[in-house]
Amino acid sequence: MMDEWGYYLKFFVSLVAVVNPPGIIPIFIDASRGMNSSERKQTGDLASYTVFMVLTLSLISGDAIIRFFGISIASFRVAGGVLLLLSAISMLQAKLSPEKQSEEEAIDLESRKSLAVVPLGIPLLAGPGAISTVILHAQKHLNIAHYFSLFIVITALSALVWCLLRLSSLIALKIGKTGINLITRIMGLIMAAIGVEFIASGLKQFFPGLG
Template sequence: MHLLKPLVALLAIVNPIGAIPFFLHFTQNLTREQRKRTVRVASIASFTVIATSAIAGLQIIEFFGITIASFQVGGGLLLLVSSMNMLNAQQAESRGSDVGDGQAKADAGDSIAIVPLTIPLLTGPATISTMVIYADKTRTLFEHAVLVGYGVVIGAATFASFAAAGRIARLLGRTGINVMTRLMGLILAAMAVELLSDGLTKLFPALAGGVPH
């Protein structure tokens, strides 16, 4: 197994820089400290998902009796719900909550860091399936350890990207963020449809036969 291929694939799939607009949207009502905590949680969660997928991804999926295709459909539905909120300019998690409730907002930040930022935006079905495939190709303990180590690289890249989000937000201003939020909501909806389409055609191959060429 060529050791650099998994890292290149992971960086392309996870694309933490591309997730910055979503991070800005989902954390817009958090304080600076709460946003920093969200960055840390998302980085650690990204590493955890990748490392766990490399070590025991296939076994976990088999244990629950689910397939990557089913995971894709579930992830697609999550993304679709998030995209609808973004298109309607609704704020994530904190809608209808008291702004003064600091602990609730901190908990919301942790929740946002896991779903939808880490799963399925950063480390969705494509990332997990990629790690499972490459883990299956490993022949030595060293190669397996390298795969787990790539999780550290992705976690660090996520941290660096999200840490720069504040400067990007100040540059864009409130109007710029609102415009970008709706644009990225549309893109996220398209990503959700792609995930759902791919997962559904794998679950129901007959659907692929009905697609016009």
């Protein structure tokens, strides 16, 4: 039982590192500039709901996607690990990964009426790295109990995102840009370790002799 709790706690920490809610706070504050308190809350609510829906759909449909394209779990682990490493390198420099936000999306950020969904919800929060992480963990056990446990973790993560966006102004005031950058770098280090673990696991499946 303790091993199971440890596994799902690890999954939660992985998602927090990949989604990196504190890192989105400066962008959220900038994007919501000019909104009143009610509008800002609605934007944060919709962004966190988008994270919940995207990751839940990834959990439900991930196995079907892999089967449809004929992708082996080993290949997906290596590809997902490389993607996480690329994102981690950007986070260690306290920057947004290009996989999360392109130059066009950054320029167009303020002009989007649906910025809570795109680009805040996806891809800035629920980006390719988070989606890959959910799909890979979903493949560990193909049973209802495992999927339900992952769903609970996704729900907890979405609640955390909701809380942080609700408190974004206060958090930014208390810890400042330097504090947010420090948290982002720590999350990047954790994400890099997760990426290496995914790659190593995939390579072991490709080359059993490495184990």
